[in-house]
Amino acid sequence: MWEGLQPELAAVATGSHIDAIPYSGKYDGVVGVLGAIEAINVLKRSGFKPKRSLEVILFTSEEPTRFGISCLGSRLLAGSEALANALKTTVDGQNISFFDAARSAGYANDQDDLSSVFLKKGTYSAFVELHIEQGPILEEEGISIGIVTAIAAPASIRVEFEGNGGHAGAVLMPKRNDAGLAAAELALAVERHVLESGSIDSVGTVGILELHPGAINSIPSKSHIEIDTRDIDEERRNIIIEKIRQSANTIAINRGVRLSEFKIINQDPPALSEKSIIEAMEASSKELNLTHKLMISRAYHDSLFMARVSPMGMIFIPCYKGYSHKPEEFSSVDDISNGVKVLALTLAKLSLE
Amino acid sequence: MWEGLQPELAAVATGSHIDAIPYSGKYDGVVGVLGAIEAINVLKRSGFKPKRSLEVILFTSEEPTRFGISCLGSRLLAGSEALANALKTTVDGQNISFFDAARSAGYANDQDDLSSVFLKKGTYSAFVELHIEQGPILEEEGISIGIVTAIAAPASIRVEFEGNGGHAGAVLMPKRNDAGLAAAELALAVERHVLESGSIDSVGTVGILELHPGAINSIPSKSHIEIDTRDIDEERRNIIIEKIRQSANTIAINRGVRLSEFKIINQDPPALSEKSIIEAMEASSKELNLTHKLMISRAYHDSLFMARVSPMGMIFIPCYKGYSHKPEEFSSVDDISNGVKVLALTLAKLSLE
Numbered sequence: 001m002w003e004g005l006q007p008e009l010a011a012v013a014t015g016s017h018i019d020a021i022p023y024s025g026k027y028d029g030v031v032g033v034l035g036a037i038e039a040i041n042v043l044k045r046s047g048f049k050p051k052r053s054l055e056v057i058l059f060t061s062e063e064p065t066r067f068g069i070s071c072l073g074s075r076l077l078a079g080s081e082a083l084a085n086a087l088k089t090t091v092d093g094q095n096i097s098f099f100d101a102a103r104s105a106g107y108a109n110d111q112d113d114l115s116s117v118f119l120k121k122g123t124y125s126a127f128v129e130l131h132i133e134q135g136p137i138l139e140e141e142g143i144s145i146g147i148v149t150a151i152a153a154p155a156s157i158r159v160e161f162e163g164n165g166g167h168a169g170a171v172l173m174p175k176r177n178d179a180g181l182a183a184a185e186l187a188l189a190v191e192r193h194v195l196e197s198g199s200i201d202s203v204g205t206v207g208i209l210e211l212h213p214g215a216i217n218s219i220p221s222k223s224h225i226e227i228d229t230r231d232i233d234e235e236r237r238n239i240i241i242e243k244i245r246q247s248a249n250t251i252a253i254n255r256g257v258r259l260s261e262f263k264i265i266n267q268d269p270p271a272l273s274e275k276s277i278i279e280a281m282e283a284s285s286k287e288l289n290l291t292h293k294l295m296i297s298r299a300y301h302d303s304l305f306m307a308r309v310s311p312m313g314m315i316f317i318p319c320y321k322g323y324s325h326k327p328e329e330f331s332s333v334d335d336i337s338n339g340v341k342v343l344a345l346t347l348a349k350l351s352l353e
Numbered sequence: 354m355w356e357g358l359q360p361e362l363a364a365v366a367t368g369s370h371i372d373a374i375p376y377s378g379k380y381d382g383v384v385g386v387l388g389a390i391e392a393i394n395v396l397k398r399s400g401f402k403p404k405r406s407l408e409v410i411l412f413t414s415e416e417p418t419r420f421g422i423s424c425l426g427s428r429l430l431a432g433s434e435a436l437a438n439a440l441k442t443t444v445d446g447q448n449i450s451f452f453d454a455a456r457s458a459g460y461a462n463d464q465d466d467l468s469s470v471f472l473k474k475g476t477y478s479a480f481v482e483l484h485i486e487q488g489p490i491l492e493e494e495g496i497s498i499g500i501v502t503a504i505a506a507p508a509s510i511r512v513e514f515e516g517n518g519g520h521a522g523a524v525l526m527p528k529r530n531d532a533g534l535a536a537a538e539l540a541l542a543v544e545r546h547v548l549e550s551g552s553i554d555s556v557g558t559v560g561i562l563e564l565h566p567g568a569i570n571s572i573p574s575k576s577h578i579e580i581d582t583r584d585i586d587e588e589r590r591n592i593i594i595e596k597i598r599q600s601a602n603t604i605a606i607n608r609g610v611r612l613s614e615f616k617i618i619n620q621d622p623p624a625l626s627e628k629s630i631i632e633a634m635e636a637s638s639k640e641l642n643l644t645h646k647l648m649i650s651r652a653y654h655d656s657l658f659m660a661r662v663s664p665m666g667m668i669f670i671p672c673y674k675g676y677s678h679k680p681e682e683f684s685s686v687d688d689i690s691n692g693v694k695v696l697a698l699t700l701a702k703l704s705l706e
Binding site for chain 1: 488
């Protein structure tokens with residue numbers, strides 16, 4: 001925290017997350033954390049005196065890969081009672097509880113009461129996040145800065161099918177109820193329902209599909225799939241979720257397997273950036289002679305949840321071929337530098353408002 | 354080895370395997386090993402004197418789950434040069450070499466020369482294996498003993514697809530080449546091609562389907578599937594394999610993914626039981642007043658490979674609901690006892706021939 005001349009005013013915050021998925025790149029999140037620190041340094045070196053205090057926030061567990069739900073830090077800051085309760089019994093894939101993991105990282109407090117971190121609305125006058133685009137648009141169009149006007153509405157679903165399994169040689173085809181083929185059908189149904197929406201903005205992905213027992217000569221007796229679906233239109237996305245649910249039921253009936261779980265892990269609304277922050281980001285880009293465009297974030301970010309308790313804005317920078325969530329993820333030093341400059345100037349403007 | 358009165362004659366051998374797949378039952382294999390030992394004990398207690406020597410064989414690595422290929426013991430005894438060479442560079446999922454694993458179990462010899470275990474044809478005058486049916490027929494029909502006349506021809510295939518992966522939110526549907534959906538399509542194509550054969554004896558299974566990186570918010574950039582297909586008709590099974598290959602190619606083209614591997618791990622012919630051994634098993638069942646029926650083994654066994662170097666026969670006993678390769682696998686003490694009696698009497702007859 002860099003105390004402003006009027007520390008009694010709501011502060012301006014910036015930051016992003018420091019965690020990553022397995023086999024990921026090293027720019028997603030980290031650019032917005034190191035960029036936030038550098039933006040503050042730039043302002044200090046320039047002799048700037050903020051009116052509102054400036055704060056840097058480092059989120060963790062933005063990615064859902066360890067505990068199955070994304071954006072733990074920002075959801076909690078935004079006051080999610082449901083999540084605070086759920087985390088009391090949440091464990092990771094190695095059966096380590098969320099609280100044990102948090103404590104071993106030096107984070108959790110003694111009483112395991114996460115409600116102590118909930119932010120009051122009005123704590124911040126603005127939250128601004130710098131992030132790589134994770135899509136190809138800025139690079140393809142040769143534009144330096146993306147100014148995010150809205151973040152698409154994400155949802156994730158966990159599904160399990162159970163059948164009788166058995167020996168891959170001895171159980172004849174008519175006697176089978178193969179949980180693995182049920183999962184394969186549902187994965188293809190997710191794709192079909194997304195394409196049926198007719199909108200380029202609807203996406204759906206099966207990133208996890210696991211078979212049990214997972215032996216070549218054993219018919220799968222259980223399957224587990226995790227589905228991610230997003231849209232800038234919340235209602236359209238909810239129709240897709242409903243179709244996926246119907247397909248899961250139909251597949252279970254047709255294959256004689258049991259749909260033992262169909263759980264919507266999260267189903268969040270989209271978030272709109274604050275008009276005054278968009279204007280500050282646009283003005284900063286112009287003053288720095290950087291090309292910019294207004295755009296939608298199809299990936300979601302901690303900003304999606306910070307928007308529930310604070311006016312929000314996001315700055316995007318180009319990344320190589322739009323690659324993200326894989327090792328080829330890359331943004332050049334020049335592009336990062338441009339983003340940090342726009343962030344610094346935007347923070348300066350917002351701190352004076 | 355129990356030396357017979359004429360040890361210069363080819364011996365009669367019996368046995369089965371002691372290994373199991375993950376999350377398996379405890380009867381598959383083990384019944385034929387303990388049953389073989391008990392059958393010899395029964396003959397000794399009865400005062401029987403064998404003419405040909407009697408031998409018990411304990412196979413290991415019958416299941417393909419550790420090193421990716423089944424029946425390592427019996428394939429090597431049967432003289433598979435190709436396997437002996439392949440095992441020089443084979444590792445398990447933890448990157449432990451076959452030879453290190455064998456040594457740590459006390460098996461491998463110093464020079465790593467597996468050809469020393471190849472059996473000469475004529476070493477055994479007969480090989481007889483006792484095994485649970487792993488199918489529901491004997492239990493459903495209330496029959497005590499199954500006499501196997503042939504073992505279906507097995508094959509296994511390993512397939513990998515590769516796409517570009519990417520972020521599940523940011524990469525729009527038309528830009529995707531999802532390796533996971535390619536695998537899902539191929540799994541369903543395997544089922545379709547098997548059903549197209551029109552024969553109840555054709556089976557096909559995808560027991561392994563793995564996605565990389567395996568994160569809910571990441572489009573699969575790689576998928577790995579393993580396919581098992583079997584038939585009592587070798588030609589019909591080979592047609593199914595060819596159709597699977599064509600589907601894998603077509604799916605790769607349609608989805609813009611790369612078919613980076615399509616490897617047939619094994620593609621074995623069926624095996625026929627020896628007429629004289631079938632007759633000895635039938636006669637033994639009759640003398641013991643046990644109901645019996647001639648049947649085909651759809652699962653395969655070490656006997657499939659022993660048949661390459663020895664006349665072969667198999668005795669099946671009922672198992673609960675035909676369950677196998679899962680914890681519910683069960684055969685009653687009475688059924689096991691019946692199988693051991695038929696095995697003992699069959700060995701006695703064969704040792705006197």
